[in-house]
Amino acid sequence: MIVTISDNNKNKTIEIKEKKLISTILSESGFSFSMPCGGKHICGKCKVFAKGNLSEPSLKEQSLLQHESKSDIRFACMTYVLGDTEIKLINKETEILTDGYFSQYDLNPSGINxxxxxxxxxxxxxxxxxxxxxxxxxxxxxxxxxxxxxxxxxxxxxxxxxxxxxxxxxxxxxxxxxxxxxxxxxxxxxxxxxxxxxxxxxxxxxxxxxxxxxxxxxxxxxxxxxxxxxxxxxxxxxxxxxxxxxxxxxxxxxxxxxxxxxxxxxxAARDLIDDSKSTLLVDIGTNGEMTLFHNNQMLCCSTAAGPAFEGVGITMGVMAESGAINKVYLENNNIMYTTIKDKKPIGICGSGLVDSLAVFLSLGYIDESGYINIDKGEYITEYNGKHAISISDSGNSITQADVRAAQLAKAAICAGIYSLLNEVSLKPSDVDRLIIAGGFGSYIDVKNAAIIRMIPEELATKSIVVGNAAGAGASMILLSEKCRIENEETAKKAEIVDLSTSPYFMEKFVDCIMF
Ligand code: FES
CATH class of the missing domain: 3.30.420.480 (Domain of unknown function (DUF4445))
Structure with missing residues (x-):
């Protein structure tokens, strides 16, 4: 069986001897391909164009395909190749943040060239x-x-x-x-x-x-x-x-x-951390990892926020790629939006989700418990027979289940921050600086993150964004032997706060589910 795979600037023809899932073929052929749920038939994000001798769509695949306007779309983790087939990857230009803040360092690398x-x-x-x-x-x-x-x-x-x-x-x-x-x-x-x-x-x-x-x-x-x-x-x-x-x-x-x-x-952020002040560094991602510097102590914790803000588990969620709705705002009480690279909207990425929730809250489309007010009016719509709120005329909407998923994710982050502060009896207002690292954190509107209670509101005006600080820190270690030693010492002095057994974290988590 001959399978031809094309992806933007790469084409490959391979021969397979037995029926195989498209996802397996792509993986074995070295194509980069995102399968958010790992092929468990949950996320519906593993779309490809495929035509040829293919297995009939299962009931699950049929239900996903009914929302597709284009023919030839198949789901890679559900479709078997049975004979000669052409597969075309759906081209996604994902925004990947590479720039990050560097602190001062002396150039003395251990390498030479x-x-x-x-x-x-x-x-x-x-x-x-x-x-x-x-x-x-x-x-x-x-x-x-x-x-x-x-x-x-x-x-x-x-x-x-x-x-x-x-x-x-x-x-x-x-x-x-x-x-x-x-x-x-x-x-x-x-x-x-x-x-x-x-x-x-x-x-x-x-x-x-x-x-x-x-x-x-x-x-x-x-x-x-x-x-x-x-x-x-x-x-x-x-x-x-x-x-x-x-x-x-x-x-x-x-x-x-x-x-x-x-x-x-x-x-990388070391120059922004003043030992005489309280500084919180947060990397918001699938895991919310946070470090608090206070009185020469360095406390760290990690919370499982889940991938909702990377578009997974959100009905129309996508990664930060071309066409993703990345900003939502109000203009004369009308909901407006922008997309990455000004392309036709294809879904909602994490920053768009944070903004949408903040806007829906301010207009009363959702209440503080996260419940959608279906009588509110103009932006109430339906998706798959369920009520949803549309993001203007983008063709994208947010369902009740999406709101709930986002509530759990943002509650984990906020409760993590409160728990870390609680370890040293600090309140959010006692924190002098919030450093936000990582891709998602660098793109969110911090004010809106505070409105939805992803971060305590007292921190919104104290924030500074450092981009891909992990990449910057790795570069500093490459360029400076001293930074390598400093980094090892920093890691050894960290005190880890285990939230998995913390009653305070659980209590705060439940509280932070509310907006
Ligand atoms: S990878 Fe999630 S449905 Fe295929």
Whole structure:
């Protein structure tokens, strides 16, 4: 059976001997493809164009297909290829934040010629190439984490690894990083043999998966890990088949759920942290990771916010890609919106969801319990026989279930902040500065985040956004031996606050579900 796959600038023809899921074929052929629910037939986001000898749509697929206007759309995790087939990936230009705030550092790299810093995010990956002699950024690249075919969030990837996919999870990420570095070297005329240092940061799960380490300790209580990294590894340990001349360093993590992406963010934002003041650093993502600096203490915690703000589990949710509704606002009491790259609206991304909820609240379309007021008027609509609120004339709407999913996610973040402050008897008003790191956090309207109680309102006016600070921190470690030592010391001094057994967190979580 001949299968032709096309994706923007890449075409491939392969032969398969037996029937296979489209998702399996894509994964085996090295195509980056997002499968938010890991192929569990839940998210409905794994659409492709496919025509040829294919399995008949299942009932589940039929119900999803009825909302599709274009023919030839199929769901990759539900459709089997039975004979010759053409598959075309639906091109998505995802906005990936690579810029981040740097604190001061002295240039004294341990490498001599060229080096790369890599930030492996659960959703996206950023790669930065440096001239180490001059300390100059020469090139950068970013892409979706190809492990998302095994699930969007950390928990589903851990489970997938335990279920026997650990080698595949390592292969897809190491292959993609290596290809990115090789491509950049080729394009920027960097001799690959002179790449002598690479720093790779990420949350603890991402680093364990990269090394194909046993992730079971990350899966169940008491979540104790025996390897906090903060050490050199070989190229082959990371699954790289090239890059053998490079010394590869993985910065130290703080715990199973607070990884070196956070220690790197702290390093990058160090100049914004005043020891005599109380500063909160928050990275809002699928996990809300937060660090509080107070009286020379450094307290850290992590809350499972879930992927709602990455578009998963939201009826018309999408990632921050071209056409995503990214801003919603009021003009003369009319709901207005913008989309990424001004493209035709294709769905609602995280920042658009935060804005929408704030706007709906202010207009009374939802009340403080999250209940949709179906008698409110003009923007009340229906989706799949259920009431929803439309975002103006965008053709996109938010259902009651979406509001509930967003409430749980934002409550986890807000309750995490309150819990951390409570550890040292602080109130939100006592915090001098809120530093927001990470892609999603950098795009949200902080005022609206406070309106929906994702963050306490007292913090909204004290916030500063530092972008991809994890990537910046990894770059600082690459460029400065001193920063590497500083980063290790910072990670060791962190005090971890376990929220999973905290009655205060549970109480606050229930309270923060309300708007
Ligand atoms: S429905 Fe196919 S990946 Fe979620």
């Amino acid at each position: 060229y080096g790369f810093a890599v930030d492996i995010g659960t959703t996206t990956v950023a790669v930065y190439g440096y001239d180490l002699k001059e300390g100059i950024l020469m090139c950068k690249d970013s892409f979706l984490n190809p492990q998302s075919i095994y699930g969007t969030d950390v928990i589903s990837r851990i489970q997938s690894s335990i279920d026997g996919n650990s080698k595949e999870l390592q292969n897809v990420i190491s292959d993609k990083i290596q290809k990115s570095i090789l491509r950049l070297c080729d394009e920027y005329q960097i001799n690959i043999n002179l790449v002598d240092n690479i720093v790779i940061t990420g949350n603890t799960t991402m680093l364990y998966l990269l090394l194909n380490k046993n992730v079971r300790p990350l899966a169940s209580a008491p979540f104790l890990i025996d390897d906090f990294l903060g050490r050199d590894v070989t190229a082959s340990q990371c699954g790289f088949t090239h890059l053998n001349n490079a010394n590869i360093y993985l910065p130290r993590t703080m715990s199973s759920f607070i990884g070196s992406d956070i220690t790197c963010s702290v390093l």
